[in-house]
Amino acid sequence: MSDLWRRCLERLEGELSAEDLHTWLMPLQARDDTMGLQLFAPNPYTLDTVRERYLPRIEAMLTQLTGHELSVRLEVGSSAARVPPRPASAMARPAPAPAVAEPTPIQPPAPFNHNLDPHYTFETFVEGKSNQLGKAAAMQVAMNPGRAYNPLLLYGGTGLGKTHLMHAAGNLMRERNPDFKVLYLRSEQFVGAMIEALRTKSMDEFKRRFRSVDALLIDDIQFFAGKDTTQEEFFHTFNALFESKQQIILTCDRYPKEVDKLEPRLKSRLGWGLSVAIEPPDFETRAAILLAKAHEKDVAVSENVAMLLAKRIRSNVRDLEGALNTLAARANFYGKPITTEFAEETLRDLLATHAQAVTVPNIQKTVADYYQVRLQDLLSKRRVRSLARPRQFAMALSKELTEHSLPEIGEAFGGRDHTTVLHACRTIKKLCETDTRMRQDWEQLIRILTG
Numbered sequence: 103m104s105d106l107w108r109r110c111l112e113r114l115e116g117e118l119s120a121e122d123l124h125t126w127l128m129p130l131q132a133r134d135d136t137m138g139l140q141l142f143a144p145n146p147y148t149l150d151t152v153r154e155r156y157l158p159r160i161e162a163m164l165t166q167l168t169g170h171e172l173s174v175r176l177e178v179g180s181s182a183a184r185v186p187p188r189p190a191s192a193m194a195r196p197a198p199a200p201a202v203a204e205p206t207p208i209q210p211p212a213p214f215n216h217n218l219d220p221h222y223t224f225e226t227f228v229e230g231k232s233n234q235l236g237k238a239a240a241m242q243v244a245m246n247p248g249r250a251y252n253p254l255l256l257y258g259g260t261g262l263g264k265t266h267l268m269h270a271a272g273n274l275m276r277e278r279n280p281d282f283k284v285l286y287l288r289s290e291q292f293v294g295a296m297i298e299a300l301r302t303k304s305m306d307e308f309k310r311r312f313r314s315v316d317a318l319l320i321d322d323i324q325f326f327a328g329k330d331t332t333q334e335e336f337f338h339t340f341n342a343l344f345e346s347k348q349q350i351i352l353t354c355d356r357y358p359k360e361v362d363k364l365e366p367r368l369k370s371r372l373g374w375g376l377s378v379a380i381e382p383p384d385f386e387t388r389a390a391i392l393l394a395k396a397h398e399k400d401v402a403v404s405e406n407v408a409m410l411l412a413k414r415i416r417s418n419v420r421d422l423e424g425a426l427n428t429l430a431a432r433a434n435f436y437g438k439p440i441t442t443e444f445a446e447e448t449l450r451d452l453l454a455t456h457a458q459a460v461t462v463p464n465i466q467k468t469v470a471d472y473y474q475v476r477l478q479d480l481l482s483k484r485r486v487r488s489l490a491r492p493r494q495f496a497m498a499l500s501k502e503l504t505e506h507s508l509p510e511i512g513e514a515f516g517g518r519d520h521t522t523v524l525h526a527c528r529t530i531k532k533l534c535e536t537d538t539r540m541r542q543d544w545e546q547l548i549r550i551l552t553g
């Protein structure tokens with residue numbers, strides 16, 4: 103066992119969530135020698151995740167512990183000693199070190215541990231044009247699980263309330279029937295649990311657990327893209343649940359047919375039920391959400407302040423909520439009421455950033471409204487001319503008004519290639535030079551977007 107790695111884990115235990123620690127770092131085995139620290143991951147996927155997400159933190163912690171920079175090598179395999187290190191709390195009762203590693207079983211969350219956030223309910227969800235269909239569908243599903251729409255898939259950009267609605271449906275199902283077994287998981291947790299089950303050869307147990315629930319709620323399934331084994335397993339779980347009329351609710355950051363590297367047979371299954379887009383809320387809904395959140399948090403906010411924030415922060419609800427939290431904390435600290443002057447002063451930098459930040463989702467929504475096409479169609483792969491031109495406008499405006507790279511813009515438009523974005527930029531530029539109508543459209547859109 104590497105004493106250094108054990109101490110590193112003890113420290114990281116205070117910084118990382120128990121879930122992250124157990125899913126990604128505990129399964130690593132370690133050996134340290136004069137060359138540095140060698141970490142062995144049980145499979146390539148864990149190795150990539152550790153490298154991407156945790157390596158810099160591990161290196162910094164090791165430097166802190168040893169007082170000098172230490173080389174960390176990651177590879178798939180197992181250490182000679184093969185003793186899985188444990189952080190402090192787990193080591194309170196010393197056990198004789200076995201010669202061969204005992205796998206540290208990472209249990210997938212038990213089905214009865216529903217993982218639902220009790221604050222996310224339909225009562226705390228503010229309805230507007232952008233989300234009313236999603237809310238109605240989620241309520242229907244909660245009232246008739248397995249029968250109304252199966253699966254229910256909610257898709258749309260970040261921070262727009264998909265997770266909130268999913269929890270609200272789960273909470274309502276349990277309110278109506280406390281014995282109802284609902285299991286909420288982020289797709290990352292599903293992947294982590296599956297990898298662990300594969301590692302510890304407990305796939306039968308994994309299957310039993312996931313298939314014995316009455317409702318399975320999986321958040322952000324775009325994370326399954328490119329993970330073939332996970333998709334295979336999820337596909338079978340899906341079929342088993344679907345056939346026995348157990349409810350499935352999923353969320354995705356875009357229309358799943360547009361997610362690359364998602365198996366066609368899985369995409370087709372996802373289309374069996376109802377897919378609903380959750381779109382960015384309009385001004386009135388943003389203001390109403392803000393007032394509702396302030397009320398929930400017992401923060402005194404006037405309508406004027408709510409309107410100020412709703413007008414200036416258009417990106418998503420999460421950003422609005424962040425601004426409200428900042429205001430509440432400052433007002434509390436200075437013992438001042440939240441007036442519009444106080445809000446302007448306190449959030450000056452943040453509001454300035456939002457004023458400048460024309461975001462890709464804003465552009466997409468504005469262009470969709472301008473040409474009177476549906477946002478989901480604009481982001482789809484359909485090539486009809488009535489969509490192709492607005493889509494090219496939106497791509498070219500994204501290049502013009504944001505700092506995003508061509509591949510990032512392509513990704514935001516349903517995972518398109520960067521050459522498509524480049525082609526769109528060139529086409530629009532040429533059209534604006536030769537076609538007065540096009541140039542007027544371009545200028546008008548720029549005016550709308552930059553206020």
Ligand SMILES: Nc1ncnc2c1ncn2[C@@H]1O[C@H](COP(=O)(O)OP(=O)(O)OP(=O)(O)O)[C@@H](O)[C@H]1O
Pocket residue numbers: 226227228229233258259260261262263264265266267322355391394419420423
């Ligand atoms: N209509 C709404 N009414 C009340 N709160 C909302 C509404 N929409 C979003 N929120 C709040 O905004 C925050 C972010 O929402 P949520 O986490 O559900 O977004 P999401 O669409 O799942 O985003 P991501 O894809 O990034 O996970 C939450 O605190 C949620 O309660």
